[in-house]
Amino acid sequence: MIKGIITKGIGGFYYVKSQDAVYECRARGRFRKEKIIPLVGDRVKISINHSSNQGTIEEIMDRDMEFIRPPVANVNQAIIVFAVKKPDPNLMLLDRFLAMAENEGIDVVVCFNKIDLDEEYLIELKKCYTAAGYEVVATSVKLGIGIEHFREILKDKITVFAGPSGVGKSSLLNATQPNLSLKTGAISEKNKRGKHTTRHVELLELDFGGWVLDTPGFSSLNLDFIEEGELQFLFREFTPLIGQCKFTGCKHVNEPECAVKRAVEENIISKSRYESYMQLLKEINQKRRY
Structure with missing residues (x-):
């Protein structure tokens, strides 16, 4: 077997770059049974049929990370x-x-x-x-x-x-x-x-x-897999202020003496960024109700 990286996947075929060659490959059926989908960016091991010069993905090596959308792996x-x-x-x-x-x-x-x-x-x-x-x-x-x-x-x-x-x-x-x-x-x-x-x-x-x-362009992006309490940590400028609010577990919405809201009022945090946070928080809460 040789090692390579998946550069493209179209219609069940995966194109694997290995050194100076690109091989058209199919994935082993066991990946489907195990509900594992090869992703662009995956580091893989493939076997080659030298008569057809096509390959088979035999192993997907451990991923460093995985994006849901776009569906890619090992991006840094x-x-x-x-x-x-x-x-x-x-x-x-x-x-x-x-x-x-x-x-x-x-x-x-x-x-x-x-x-x-x-x-x-x-x-x-x-x-x-x-x-x-x-x-x-x-x-x-x-x-x-x-x-x-x-x-x-x-x-x-x-x-x-x-x-x-x-x-x-x-x-x-x-x-x-x-x-x-x-x-x-x-x-x-x-x-x-x-x-x-x-x-x-x-x-x-x-x-x-x-x-x-x-990647293809996007007009929308669903983040409902993020938990309500985690969202504040995904806004970098909130991080130094978390813990400075009056109430433990402050969501930075209606609570009094909120350090994040005060930073917005003082233009330390931009109003548009805070509005994005509020909109995302609303969407996460609505999703949880269903």
């Missing part, structure tokens, strides 16, 4: 890409992505793309998410701004790209390494949203070291 960095305009950024959705990354315990970078379209709003966004404790990178493929910095962030990491359609994820990757030749799409004039250009999750190798996962 997430880059969440939103445009400053066209489409306008949905900050609630951005905060959902950040909460999911925090829940998985992986490093995360926030990228604001198309900064040539609204430099003033970029300043506001950078202030908000830098204060929340995130590394923020600003890019413009059109003007070539931030591309070199972006390349340095990707180097020697396995990075998952996330964000809604139309924000320029594929264009960014093409600018970072032109021979990736990813499809890019225009913004729908009807609803100002992006048209899907990436149809499946695929692991792409970078010439300068590392891998990236280009």
Whole structure:
């Protein structure tokens, strides 16, 4: 058997990169019986049928981590890409992505793309998410701004790209390494949203070291698997204040002398981030009732 990594999965076939070759593989039937689904990013052992040059996945090695959506394994960095305009950024959705990354315990970078379209709003966004404790990178493929910095962030990491359609994820990757030749799409004039250009999750190798996962865009993200008491720990800027509230177990909603609410009033925590927390908490509580 030889070792490799799953770079793509389509229609029950898995494409495994091993050294300088890529093998089309099927998974052993026992994985289905054990309800184990091979994921892009899985490190695997495969056997090769040399007459057909096709392979069989015999073993899936232990995963370091697993994302539910997008369904990938062994990522050690997430880059969440939103445009400053066209489409306008949905900050609630951005905060959902950040909460999911925090829940998985992986490093995360926030990228604001198309900064040539609204430099003033970029300043506001950078202030908000830098204060929340995130590394923020600003890019413009059109003007070539931030591309070199972006390349340095990707180097020697396995990075998952996330964000809604139309924000320029594929264009960014093409600018970072032109021979990736990813499809890019225009913004729908009807609803100002992006048209899907990436149809499946695929692991792409970078010439300068590392891998990236280009994923289909998302317009929604369900976090109802997170428990009510855990949510506050997924907002980085809340962490130093937890325990400073008057009441033990404070949910930072209606309780008096709440350190988090006081920080919002004093503009230490952004109002939009707090509103995202409240919305997510509401959704988690509603889910628990059913």
